[in-house]
Amino acid sequence: MSPIEFLGDLLNPELAFLPKALAVAVMSSIVCGVIGCYVVLRGMAFIGDAVAHSVFPGLAIAFVVGGNLVLGGSLAGIATAILVAVFSQNRRLKEDSIIGVLFVAAFALGVVIISQAPGYAGSLQQFLFGSITGIPDSDLYVVGITGAVVLLVVFLLHKEFVTISLDRESARALGVQVFWLDLVLYVLVTLAVVISVQTIGNILVLALLVTPAATARLLTDRLGIMMALAPAIGGLAALTGLYVSWSWDLPTGGTIVLVLTAVFLLAWVFAPRQGLVARAGRPGRRTRPADPGAVSGSAPAVSLADTDPDPQPATSGARS
């Protein structure tokens, strides 16, 4: 199917669900792309996965009682996020164990609840793998408004999120409320997941959070650029994925994720500074930048070398 035909289908009133699905998919990809930057940079992918699973019982309850899915999922995700934050105060267990316990429990609860609904196998599959049909008009507004709120909070708290991501102890010493900001960030991740679950599915939503941001990270060393690039990549992949899945009758969620993965692999190979191709063509890349404080011989400690993504042989000021 050519892009023109796809455009025709989008405008065809008989296929009104298609533009709605496109709008929801693109909006949620944009929101996930922005939030995903924090998820990737803070190494929170596991938490993102946990939240994605833990919204499931809320979705299931909302589905069984005929309530709003976004609202139900948000409440369940936020409840889990708070439980994780509270349980993590116990020093005997590490946070990832707590998360492992709670998110599988939440997912199990969702499976049990949704089994009570008639036609349970079909709805379960819809939840797990996404569906582009049957999105109510109201969801367009819910997704749009929720997404706007998430982006607004990111805009307002960006400085704080960066500060606590760089080093928590110094942030605490500066009087920054690390615990509450963590909680807010978990809630934002939850909301981004919930608005995305409908089209892409519960299992695959992690890709929407992590892959665009990880791709953007390969392409830039600037946080601002990364946070613009990730939603752009996510949005375009959602559009492309929907087009491909509609043309060849493939599952939408899976197709969007595969498109994202393809973009990630391209960036891995061809990224201008960190890609395989760029590395191969750059001999002597271990050279250290010159130090204006005359510490030119100051190689970093061995233990620091692995946190150093790519030392550039740039002379000072050349990259400013």
Place this chain on the structure above:
Amino acid sequence: MSDTGTTAALAVEKVSVDLGGRRVLHSVDLRAHRGELVGLIGPNGAGKTTLLRTILGLLKPAAGAVTVEGRPAKPGRVPVGYIPQRLDFAWEFPISVANVVMTGLTGRLGLARRPGAAQWEAVADALDRVRMTELADRPVGQLSGGQRQRVLVARALALQPAVLLLDEPFTGLDMPTQELLSGLFADLAHEGRALLMTTHDILSALDGSDRIALLNRTIVASGTPAELAGDPSLWARTFGIGPGSALLRMVQAAA
């Protein structure tokens, strides 16, 4: 340790701290005046980090009090600059040197407020002070160990603190870099700040500090490097070592 009459920039008075039900610090007395670089030396597990966290107001002492410029320690409320160990910082984060230094002002700016001209000026001054101005736009992941340490110092300086706390600033750095940093720390102190620095590098501490405090659960001794280096028994007591120890020979050589 005599108080010279002026209020100390940093005063730790009879501070005891419990961690997990165990007394980690016992009746610690420590002062640092403006213009003074104090080295804090002790073995692993002596409570150095606990003491720093208590001074920052992140741990509540079970007894005693910490005051900064006469005011009780409280995170974000008193002018203390904290310089963590380099490994505690997420260097892989895609952020420029200047923006890292700006995060030092996050607490003071408050929620939802963006930095203005005054804040960027403070950042520029701090970078200038540690001679990192030329690298202001460089992503921090591309810096050497010594440069990274200076970025952390600049971030702490952005608040124009009266007291600077340095946690093991020399770990993993080569000697020339250590010497340059030592010079910077001494200058920062002598310009009118109080610096408290924990270190395992006893030679650097003896060489660069105005005063040294030996810590093992409590302050074993405090005095000028010359005074302490002349009394090996203090070091033996602090580190729990015998007379044949290489550490003692090193201290005596420095005396």
